[in-house]
Amino acid sequence: MRKRSTFRVFTASEKTKPTSNPPKPDYPLNQTSLSARPTLAHLTHLLQKCSNCRALQQGKQIHQLTIVHGFCDSYLCTKLVHVYVRCSEIVPALQLFDQMPQRNVFAWTSIIEFYSQNFMYRECLQLYYQMIEEGVEPDGYVFPKVLRACAHLRDLNEGVRLHNRVKECDLRDNLQVANALIEMYAKCGELSVARQVFDEMGERDLISWNSMLAGYVNNGQLDLGLEVFNDMRSKGLDGDLVTWNTMIAGYSKVALCEEALKMFNCLRTSLELKPNHISWTSLILGFSRGGRYREGLMHFREMMGASVVPDADILSCVLSCCRHIGALGSGQEIHAYGLKRIDAFKFYDSAGGALMTIYGMYGMVEDAWHVFEFMDKGDVVSWNAMIMGLVHCGQAGSALRLFADMQLQRVQHDHVTIATVLPACSSLSALKLGKQIHTHVLKSPNVDSATIVWNALIDMYARNGQVRDSYTVFENMSERDIVSWNAMIGAYGMHGHGQCALDLFNQMKGSGLKPNHTTFTSILAACSHSGLMDDGWRYFHSMVHHHGLIPMMEQYSCMVDMLGRAGRLEEAMSFIDAMPFEPDASIWGAMLAACRVHQNVHFGRIAAERLFVLEPENPGNYITLSNIYVRVGRWDDAASVRRRMESRALMKPSGCSWIEAEGH
Numbered sequence: 185m186r187k188r189s190t191f192r193v194f195t196a197s198e199k200t201k202p203t204s205n206p207p208k209p210d211y212p213l214n215q216t217s218l219s220a221r222p223t224l225a226h227l228t229h230l231l232q233k234c235s236n237c238r239a240l241q242q243g244k245q246i247h248q249l250t251i252v253h254g255f256c257d258s259y260l261c262t263k264l265v266h267v268y269v270r271c272s273e274i275v276p277a278l279q280l281f282d283q284m285p286q287r288n289v290f291a292w293t294s295i296i297e298f299y300s301q302n303f304m305y306r307e308c309l310q311l312y313y314q315m316i317e318e319g320v321e322p323d324g325y326v327f328p329k330v331l332r333a334c335a336h337l338r339d340l341n342e343g344v345r346l347h348n349r350v351k352e353c354d355l356r357d358n359l360q361v362a363n364a365l366i367e368m369y370a371k372c373g374e375l376s377v378a379r380q381v382f383d384e385m386g387e388r389d390l391i392s393w394n395s396m397l398a399g400y401v402n403n404g405q406l407d408l409g410l411e412v413f414n415d416m417r418s419k420g421l422d423g424d425l426v427t428w429n430t431m432i433a434g435y436s437k438v439a440l441c442e443e444a445l446k447m448f449n450c451l452r453t454s455l456e457l458k459p460n461h462i463s464w465t466s467l468i469l470g471f472s473r474g475g476r477y478r479e480g481l482m483h484f485r486e487m488m489g490a491s492v493v494p495d496a497d498i499l500s501c502v503l504s505c506c507r508h509i510g511a512l513g514s515g516q517e518i519h520a521y522g523l524k525r526i527d528a529f530k531f532y533d534s535a536g537g538a539l540m541t542i543y544g545m546y547g548m549v550e551d552a553w554h555v556f557e558f559m560d561k562g563d564v565v566s567w568n569a570m571i572m573g574l575v576h577c578g579q580a581g582s583a584l585r586l587f588a589d590m591q592l593q594r595v596q597h598d599h600v601t602i603a604t605v606l607p608a609c610s611s612l613s614a615l616k617l618g619k620q621i622h623t624h625v626l627k628s629p630n631v632d633s634a635t636i637v638w639n640a641l642i643d644m645y646a647r648n649g650q651v652r653d654s655y656t657v658f659e660n661m662s663e664r665d666i667v668s669w670n671a672m673i674g675a676y677g678m679h680g681h682g683q684c685a686l687d688l689f690n691q692m693k694g695s696g697l698k699p700n701h702t703t704f705t706s707i708l709a710a711c712s713h714s715g716l717m718d719d720g721w722r723y724f725h726s727m728v729h730h731h732g733l734i735p736m737m738e739q740y741s742c743m744v745d746m747l748g749r750a751g752r753l754e755e756a757m758s759f760i761d762a763m764p765f766e767p768d769a770s771i772w773g774a775m776l777a778a779c780r781v782h783q784n785v786h787f788g789r790i791a792a793e794r795l796f797v798l799e800p801e802n803p804g805n806y807i808t809l810s811n812i813y814v815r816v817g818r819w820d821d822a823a824s825v826r827r828r829m830e831s832r833a834l835m836k837p838s839g840c841s842w843i844e845a846e847g848h
Contacts, residue, residue: 231263235270243267247280262291269294287318293325305333309342322349324358331364340372356384363391370399375408394426401434409434425451429462436470441479444470459490465498468505477505481514496526496534503538507545515542532558537569544573549582564598572604580608584617599634606640610647618644622657639667646675666697674706682714689723701736708742712749720746741770748778753787769798773805780808788812796828803829 227246234243247264261284268277277298281291292315299308312330315322322330327350334343347365355361362385369378382388382396393416400409413431416423428451435444448467451459464487471480484502487494494502499522506515519539522531532539536559543552552573559566567590574583587605590597602621609618618641625637638661645653654675661668669692676685689707692699699707704727711720724743727733740763747756756775760767772794779788792809799805806829813822 228260228263231267234267238271240271262288265291266294269298274298289320289323292320296326296329300329300333305337308333324355324361328360328364331368335368335371338372343368343372357386359387359389363395366395373403375399375403390424398430401430406434406438425457425460429466432463433466436466439470439474441470441474441476461492464492468498469501472501472505477508480505496531500535500538503535507538507542512546528558533560537565540569540573544576547577549577564595564601567595568600568604575608583608599637603636603640606644609644615648635663635665639671642671642675646678651675651679666700670702670706677706677710677713680713682710682716685710686719699731701733705738705742708739712742712746717750737768741774744771745774748774751782753778753784757787769795776808780812783815785812785816
């Protein structure tokens with residue numbers, strides 16, 4: 185008895201329905217036509233029409249005719265199988281397929297096609313090898329489907345086996361097979377082999393060029409992709425929407441925003457092609473990756489003006505832009521639009537994390553909780569986003585309680601969870617829990633790869649004054665990134681260990697890592713807190729002359745603070761006047777604090793007046809200036825400042841302290 189294949193049987197709920205409405209059949213099947221005995225040719229012709237139109241009911245009627253009239257022709261059965269597959273009715277297709285007296289390559293191709301189109305790639309390969317076992321020779325229609333299954337599975341070994349079989353069947357010159365080989369090798373990262381197949385093709389179509397182009401772009405070889413793009417156009421092919429979208433996405437992935445925008449504008453001015461939602465999404469993602477969030481939001485507004493309907497993913501990206509620039513109003517508008525246009529659960533599944541982070545930044549805890557309620561509680565990303573939002577709001581206790589709830593519900597945390605919850609342990613009352621988490625991390629598998637967790641531990645211990653523990657974590661790290669070094673340098677600087685911070689900075693340079701702006705902010709703050717004036721000036725100048733970094737507001741603020749702490753207030757004021765941009769509140773705040781310490785009324789009044797403009801609602805600035813006047817006996821001036829504060833209905837918040845008693 186011939187060996188029969190076993191296939192998975194689908195339930196009714198698992199059947200895939202057609203994604204679009206098929207055209208109505210242009211032929212009737214009435215009772216008269218059913219009662220007369222049809223010919224085999226007539227039935228075959230009708231089945232082909234049913235297949236083209238996805239006419240399931242008419243196909244079932246013809247199936248009944250074949251049973252009633254005793255037709256058992258293999259070709260006719262193959263046509264029936266194809267009709268059921270085209271209509272996504274896999275159960276009757278498999279039943280009919282298994283009953284066929286002789287299964288030809290076309291019947292096998294129909295079932296393989298169904299598995300391929302429904303992302304059942306392992307089943308697709310299994311069926312292919314069962315076909316080979318039954319002695320059926322694959323053809324140019326089978327190979328593209330199974331090769332694409334290998335591409336999606338990133339299964340290079342199977343792909344190479346299939347390529348060898350293609351050579352045995354002498355199908356290397358088949359255009360569809362060659363295109364599938366290029367795609368398979370490119371997705372498996374074997375670009376040199378993909379290019380060899382491409383170069384050996386006797387005939388190429390647009391799919392060939394797009395496959396090779398996408399292979400280079402998706403593997404980060406944008407320069408070679410651009411060569412293929414230019415070569416294609418030099419041969420008279422302008423490309424289609426897929427071509428242009430691939431190039432836009434390629435530039436966007438490496439945040440080359442201007443180049444992506446240039447490609448996008450070429451597409452937008454084309455007479456034949458117009459940007460679709462993929463084009464806009466790629467462009468906006470590029471600006472987001474490049475940190476140009478306002479421009480990303482601007483292009484999103486242009487996209488809406490062009491009547492291109494965004495999906496949940498692009499809304500999530502735009503919400504991330506809103507978060508970075510503090511555009512709460514725009515974020516709320518996108519939130520409302522998303523709920524109006526997209527299913528709530530689908531929208532929150534994609535954009536919920538960004539929404540919770542935005543609401544957390546602005547202390548809108550109730551809104552963040554509302555979003556969290558709609559999100560998948562089995563997904564660790566949902567918990568991470570909510571914990572992060574609570575930490576941003578300063579609600580460390582709530583963040584720790586939510587982390588405990590997560591454990592009770594047996595949701596498996598990840599490295600991001602630990603790195604997110606550790607900042608909530610940055611107080612002596614929660615240090616015990618932080619140490620427990622540290623112990624848990626040490627016992628966890630793959631702990632060496634969790635650099636983000638070690639960085640958070642360094643910061644947690646430093647904020648609790650445990651600098652020695654911070655350095656122990658740092659010293660035991662198997663891999664350190666720039667954040668690790670910055671965190672440890674900042675820990676030393678925060679607690680007045682300036683020389684240790686400088687020594688560590690030199691070690692970092694010796695390790696080959698290039699310091700960034702955050703590194704210099706940390707080292708300058710360390711010099712400021714430790715009174716290392718000469719070193720501070722030296723490192724400030726080395727930013728530009730040795731490391732090619734332009735000082736930003738944070739570094740200028742550190743220098744003003746350093747000069748102010750040393751009592752060199754005139755020098756600090758001259759330094760502020762020479763800044764290449766307008767000083768912000770952090771600069772004048774550092775100056776005012778130094779004037780309070782050194783009782784300099786003249787510069788203190790100048791700094792305070794600037795702060796009254798920049799931060800009119802901050803009562804602390806009024807009180808600091810008033811206290812400066814009081815200490816030098818200028819009571820009338822002090823009273824005048826107090827009246828200005830009261831005229832704005834400002835009040836200094838009362839001080840408070842937290843203590844722990846019996847675990848509360």
